[in-house]
Amino acid sequence: MRPYLFSFKIGGVIVRAEPSWLFLALLVGWSLAVGFFPDQTAGLETSTYVFMAILGVVGLTFSIIAHELSHTFVGRAFGMPINRVTLFMFGGAAELEEEPKTPMTELVMALAGPLMSLFLALVFSQLAGLGAVGGAQAPLAMVLAYLGLINFLLAMFNMLPAFPLDGGRVLRALIWLFSGDRRRATRWASLAGEGFAVFFIVAGIFLLLSTGSLGGAWWVLIGFFLRGAAKSSRVELETRVALGDVRALDLVTPGIETADAGMTVADFIADKLVRHHRDWFAVTDGERLVGRAGLSEAQAVAPDARAHTRLSAIAVRPGANELLPADVRGDQAFAQMQRHHLQRIYLVDGERFAGVLSMADLLEYARLRNLFADAKLG
Ligand SMILES: [Zn+2]
Structure with a gap:
């Protein structure tokens, strides 16, 4: 058994975090504490920024789990066996054990995550608006505003038509729905995924060289991850499809x-x-x-x-x-x-x-x- 940072069960689903999640949490926490929050409001105590950053990371963790559980429970309502949600360095994943049997199942299940993120974006932004009224609550309001923003960005990023991101699954489901050809839909969606991956890598290198921004390095890493994921998801999916109608x-x-x-x-x-x-x-x-x-x-x-x-x-x-x-x-x-x-x-x-x-x-x-x-x- 691999060690996990935490693991709990909710509604029959195991939610757990791989050790690499800590890397993302520290990176986000650090950039919030020394960059994002001080840029928003200067002159607060360092300890206040750190506390805000910790709240931000906890809120982000909660948001990603909510996004993945949304995929999970909608999928389960369609009879999909999904029993685990895993957080790792690049986010989270609801682990499918078999492929959706119809394009509609895949479409609805793929949309469920980004819709949850949009919903959370709305809720956090509203709460931030309420909190901003009293001056003393300003740090908390800033954290809530950050969570509103990050959930909005999560929804947008995941809706890129880059398989295996949610938008790529939506694209695959739509091609499958209109062409009736799941294999071709998979091929096109994963080609789009690999295309976006190359774009991230090139754009990241450009950012890194032109501005020296470490954010560029992050995009390069995401690009490589996405490229590998697009390829291995395609192979795994093709394997499952080939094995789906044989005893x-x-x-x-x-x-x-x-x-x-x-x-x-x-x-x-x-x-x-x-x-x-x-x-x-x-x-x-x-x-x-x-x-x-x-x-x-x-x-x-x-x-x-x-x-x-x-x-x-x-x-x-x-x-x-x-x-x-x-x-x-x-x-x-x-x-x-x-x-x-x-x-x-x-x-x-x-x-x-x-x-x-x-x-x-x-x-x-x-x-x-x-x-x-x-x-x-x-
Ligand atoms: Zn998702």
Whole structure:
């Protein structure tokens, strides 16, 4: 498990922050304390600026979580399995486990985040207006005004048609809606995303060189992040789409992947490990799955004990996360493996063992399928 700065559960959704979030929080806090707030009103105590900056960062964190939860709960209302919101160096993400099945679902879900940010912009600006009346409340009013502004900017930035930003998802949903072709919609939206990314990088370098502003460096970083995200989102999305209409069981490579629980470790080494020169087998007792065994389990048994030790004694039992019903779809198996960082998953039909599915099998199938779909599109 990776360490998180904080993690809590709300409405069945885990909200958590990666350590890199701290970098963004410190950067924003620092620029608020020494730049933004002193520029607005000079002559306050340093401690006041620091306190305002801390409130600003807390408010920003709250705002981004609200934005992501808005995507999450709207998505869940459409039946999308979204269980986690993660904050990191470049903002936040509601983690989709599968792709929307219709363009309308994607459209509404993508718009839900920026709409929440616009709503928060309005609320914070109104509160700032109220707070500005009394002079003593001025620092608090400035923080509220900042939060109004930053939520407005968040909505605008996220609505850029640069996949995987929200606006890119809106663009993808619209192309998908009008053309009926999800693959083409994905390609165009991610091309737009990569185009914007290059623009950010070039503009950032220009800013950095012409003004020496560190903000320029930030835009370069965002550009590189967006470029990587556009590309990996496209690959991941294409993989999920390719796996979305096929049964996981049909993707299992047929072959010699099982070993009988009753055989001795000595026989296992001779007849399975060495003969089939592979180091991984599912151990079965009749039709029932017992676990897995391989080279390291066999080597752990002392040589003179191998002839009278049964395979069932050394088989490693699969965890609950490693088991899935045999009738799941390919994209569901893919999501499960990604979620739990698994390389293999066992498909079972009640107690009966149905097969082993590997990540390599899934990726290769999706790759070939997309390759030939492209050829057909020409
Ligand atoms: Zn969003």
